[in-house]
Amino acid sequence: MIVEVGHFALVLALAMAIVQSLVPLWGAARDDEAMARVGAPTAVAQCLLVTISFLALTWAYMTSDFSVENVVANSHSAKPLVYKISGVWGNHEGSMLLWVLILALFGAAAALFGRDMPLKLRANVLAVQGMVSVAFLLFILATSNPFARLVPAPAEGRDLNPLLQDPGLAIHPPLLYVGYVGFSIAFSFAAGALISGRIDAAWARWTRPWVMIAWIFLTLGIAMGSYWAYYELGWGGFWFWDPVENASLMPWLSGTALVHSIIVMEKRDALKVWTLFLAIVTFSLSLLGTFLVRSGVLTSVHSFATDPQRGVFILAILVIFIGGALALYAWRAPMLKQGGIFAPISREGALVLNNLLLSACTATVFVGTLYPLALEATTGEKISVGAPFFNLTFGPLFLPLLLIVPFGQALAWKRGDLAAVTQRLIFAGVAALILVGLLWAVTSGESVLAILGAGLALFVIVGSIGEVIGRVWRKGVSLPLALRRAVGLPLSAWGTAFAHAGLGVSLLGLAATGWGVEKIVTVKIGEIVPIAGYEVRVRALEPRAEANYSETVAAMDVLRDGVKIADITPSKRLYTTRQMPTTEAGIATIGFGQVYVALADDAGPDRVGMRLYWKPLVLLIWIGSLVMAFGGALSLADRRMRVGVARRAPARLAPAE
Amino acid sequence: MIWALFAALTVAALALALRPLLGAAGGGAAARTDADFYREQLAEIDRDLGRGLLTPEDAEAARVEAARRLLAVAPGAAGPTAAPARAARRLSALAIAVLVPLLAVGVYLKLGRPDQPDLPLAARKSDDPAKLDLVAAVAKVEDHLRRNPNDGRGFEALAPVYMRMQRYRDAARAFSEAARLLGETPDRLVGLAEADIFMANGVVTAQTRRTLERALAADATYAGALYYLGLAAEQDGDTAKAVSLYERILGSAAPDDPSYAGVRRRIAQLKGGDAAAAIAALPKDDQQQAIRAMVEGLAARLSENGQDREGWLRLVRAWSVLGERDKAKTALADARKALAADAAAIGALDALARELGLEG
Incomplete structure (x- = not known):
């Protein structure tokens, strides 16, 4: 009975999602407050129903209910309880249910925390979120139903793929999905603003926490997945430029760009149209990743062609949402007001450069991942695009990005002074050069790339931390005063420093592979x-x-x-x-x-x-990711993120943040 | 009971969804605007300042920023107004209240199995034998053996059940465990060999052959061992050896024992080509016997799967030729039942019945 209640709850959630995607939209369009208000309670109801459904499936796994086909295919009564539970999302049907659960959780959270948003925007955002839910609930019920029953029930299950019987499975997919699906909120906010035809004053401020949460979880999810592959597959590698990995890297790259551009939008009211575009692109890439992983297209283009039901369904979702959002964008974006002007040499300018490079990186990974598939589909020729391609294309784009990280962090808003910034970064540069020299001497010039990478990593770390230190301390300032200043520094400044330093730490770990x-x-x-x-x-x-x-x-x-x-x-x-x-x-x-x-x-x-x-130093790769995510969490915790402090520099010691 | 739960879920969901539509028109908070947002933000800054979450300088800066933006907000940019459009609101509430349950129940009835109870493994392994199905019983014994891996009797009991369930790998393991714990007997060894052969899709591997030879060493007339060794010889292309092994099976049997008809036929085939020739080569009594065995085999096959028109026609004709009119009539009736949906087949059966004079 529990199983069937879960099944019914899932169907009812679909009905709620349909109401959620139609009524508030209509209410917002004809200025009917009551109808616009329907979005929030339906989002909450949908979330509760999907939760019931997920718990029911989990219960079936925990009790080894082999009258459920999905449990038979992926579980075994002799499996430890923790893997019975994690087995719920260790398969296609269950992982899609987790996907929808997280989607519904985000929808409900946006409904509950968005009480102070303008009603019209909130109605439109929740409606779009509801549409995404409708699409994926339909997908589950039509092609991947985890509640299908098997009569008569077999005595034993076929067990879970042993590679997945690992604590990694318990943690990695939920983290990754919170990241993937979290960007749906940014997408819904962008689409909501476009439907309303105007960007409300505090759009960036409402959207940014969601983007930040998604980015933090995606960072942790990718790092966790990479460490899992490292110790479980027994190849000693941690990143293979495998399409499944690239599928998670693409939204991370564009999500990183989004995290930065949304700051510009929040602080300076600039880059509005570009930020909306990035929000759409980032979630589109999440959808693309879901398509790549879930359609079977990766195993072989041909296996996709012989059993295309699922793939075609997700492809349709992809086309409708990406196409729809971009069409909406093309129609509405020109009507949006542009704001905030800035000089090329400024914090904004550096962030634009960051966005350009990250977008180019995303495009590189996109081509490297999809070109072989397109080629196989059209000509039948199978090629494999691996590390050599990405080292030659991704590397040259990403390394300069790392080089500008400390500069961007140190530049002032609106109009910056490059010479002064360079002067402040001299210390970091010298430290990096000394390290390169030392390494060169010790290893007698072997593995040049590793040495240069380590130097660059040190430059990023020292530059990021040094910038914060420079703001609280200089010669003649007493320690207690410096400490007081450090405490007084906005959390977001610390967040930036940690996130950037984490990037450097990861790079150091990567560079050290050269001495393995x-x-x-x-x-x-x-x-x-x-x-x-x-x-x-x-x-x-x-x-x-x-x-x-x-x-x-x-x-x-x-x-x-x-x-x-x-x-x-x-x-x-x-x-x-x-x-x-x-x-x-x-x-x-x-x-x-x-x-x-x-x-x-x-x-x-x-x-x-x-x-x-x-x-050597291999753990730094993942420690760096943790530090990055910690930086994101600090930035998220900043009170100003909610009340919005944009203060002018009160003294030369603390340049504008 | 389950439908009561479904109804409760539906009512709860509808109660949430319909509340804003059924509430007093224009009730609750007034429509919010950007201006409201900044006003509230100013209040929040004061609250944070009061709680010491912001420094006075930061609070001042934030106040200035929010106030500046508040001034910049166009006074006309209002949110949705609570227009008194009761009719439309009622209509949409009614539509939701009707369509949501309809959709949910409709889709669920198409996909769900409301009559299918949960079947957790623990409940299936209960001690009440009336509730125990075969698979659950097997699971229970397996569980027992996992805890008592030296219980040879358990493996011995389980092995043939595995064979019937076509779990040949498990059957082979159970037979070999039984042989290890209770001692090798021809039964256990041949059981193991048989499981191995099924696992290998009928191929007798060298290792299986050694198992069979051990069984034969213990009992030189053991039919199963002779039969599979004969099969192995056939697979080697050694027909003479196969025939001699098969003949050893017959050596200990009564000459007209029907259970050896298959072996006799096989010997005849190996000696003289196809089955018809083999039967013709047999003595008169054996011939009759072999034909009867074939017809009975056909009848058994058709009783399991009746969708074979040619098979039925052959069966009816064969019984008639063998002089078994009653059996022919029974087969005819069975065929008409099995092929009732196939008009052409019924026509052919009628024609055959007339030809053989089975009608009336």
Whole structure:
């Protein structure tokens, strides 16, 4: 009964979403306040209903209800409870339900927190949000119903793909989806403003928190996904320029541009039309990512052609929403008033440059991801576009962007002084040059790119943090005063500094991959393999059996100077139900670096084949992302974001923010 | 019960959605404008200042900014006004109240299974045998074996059930566990071999062959082992060896035992080409026996799947030729039932019945 209640709730949510997308729109168009007010309660009702539905499916998973087809296909009664729960979104149908749940949560949140918005805008925003819900609820019910029943029920499920039986699955998709779907609010705000035909005074202020939340979660989601791939797939890589990864990178790049341009709009009332466009593009790229991942088009263009139902449906959603929004944009945007003028050398100018470069990066990834698909669809030729393409195109666009980050942060609004800023950044530049020189001497000029990358990373870190320090301290200022000033500094200034420094930290981790060491060896038990100043000793090989898999575990010691510093247990697993082997890497963290061991196939009873890596500073890649997200959270927490302080520089010490 | 829940959900959702439409016209907060927004913002700045969330300088700057924008707002830019349009409002409320339940119930009836109860695994494994279905029973035994992996009897009981459920991999594991724990017997070994052969789509692998040979070493006349080894020899192309193995099966059987008809036929085929020739080569009694076995096989097949017009026609004719008029008539009646929807087939059956004189 619980299952069927969940099913009915989902259908009822569709009905509510239809009301939500029609009535407020009509009310706003004919100035009927009561009808315009219908948006908020229907958004809340829709959210509650989808929540009931999601909980019902989760319940079916937790109790191993094999009369539900989706549970049979993706669960197993012997699976640990946490993976039964995360299994809910470890498959197509369930993950779409999670998608719609997050969409509905954002819709309800916008309805509840948007009480002080002009009613007309709020009605239009919620109506557009409702339309997105209608599309995806229809998609679920028509092509991917997680509540389909199976009679008679089999005794056991087919188990979840073992690669997904990992804490990573519990965390990664929800984070990523909050990011993806969070941009729907920005989209709805943009479409709402375009429908109203005017941008309300505080549009940017209302939209920015949602964009910020989405960006924070998308950042965390991508970082989490990358770390998961790193330790779970056993290849030792963390980013493969795989279309699925690119699908999440594209909205992140344009979302990053949006986070910046919306600041210009909020503070200076400029770049309005461009910001609306970015809001539309960012969510469109989220939709595109959903299409790429969910239609099966990536497995093969041909498998898509033989079973096109789902793909065609999402493609239709894509065309209607992107096409509709862009048409609306083309029609309405010219009517919007432009505001705020600024000199080319200014904070705004730097942000425009940032937006240009980020847009170009997005376009690069877009082409690299879709061109092979288009080529295969039209000529049948299969090509693979991988790291070499992106290193040659994405790299040259992204590196200059990093170079201007500290400059943009230090420039004043409206009209900046480049010479003064450069003077302030000299310290960071010198620090970077010293690092490059030192590294050059130590490594005798090997891996030039890594050295230059590390230098650039240090420049970004020192430049970002230094800018804040420069605002609170200089020679002659006492420590207590500096501290008081630091506390008085707006949180958003700290947020900027942290986010930018995080970028530098990630870059440092990426640059350090240039000094990584890789070895492929086969050793006897007891043998010692040296790697980059450490040693790995294989202690024993032991078989082990768990409820839903059996494995061969290699117990190993990591030694430094003959002294044991860590225990690792890489293993090869065989998941019984699916007869699918997986490799569990053994990872020892030493400082920010890691010794990473992945077992190869059986080499014999007392021999172990393995791939060994020393990955210096590798953790910085993900720590940097955390720092970035923390910066975003600081900026989100700033009270001014809500009351809107745009203050003039009271003293030379604290230049205009 | 379940429909009461559905109704409650629907009513609750409608109550939320309809409230703004049914409330007093123009009630609640007045329409908000940009000017209202800035006025409220000024108040919020004061509140934040009071709570120490903003420094006085920041608050002053924010006040100036908000006041500047407040002045800039055009006085005419008002939001939607509460026009007294009661009729339209009532109409839309009525439309929502009628269409939402209609849509929800309509779509749900098309997709849902309101009669289908939840079936959590724990409930299916209950101790009440009346509630236990076969699959749940298997799951229960499996669960028991996971905790007591040395219970050979459990594996022995489960193995043939797995075979019937076509879970050959599990069957092979259960047979080999039973053999390991309780000792190898020809039954267990041949069971294991059979499961392996089904898993390999009928191919007898070298390892399976060794299993069969162990079974044969324990009991030199074990029919199952002889049969599958014969199959292995056939797959090797060694017809002579296959025939000699099959003949060893017959060696211990009564010459007219019908359960060995299949083996006899196979021997005949291997010796002399196709089935008809093989039957012709048999002694008169055996011939009759083999034909009967074939016809009975056909009848059994048709009783399982009756959608085979040619099969029915052949069956009716065969019984008639064998002099079994009653069986022919029964088959005719069964065929008419099975093919009732197929007018052409009924016509053909009628014609055949007339030809064979089975009518009346």
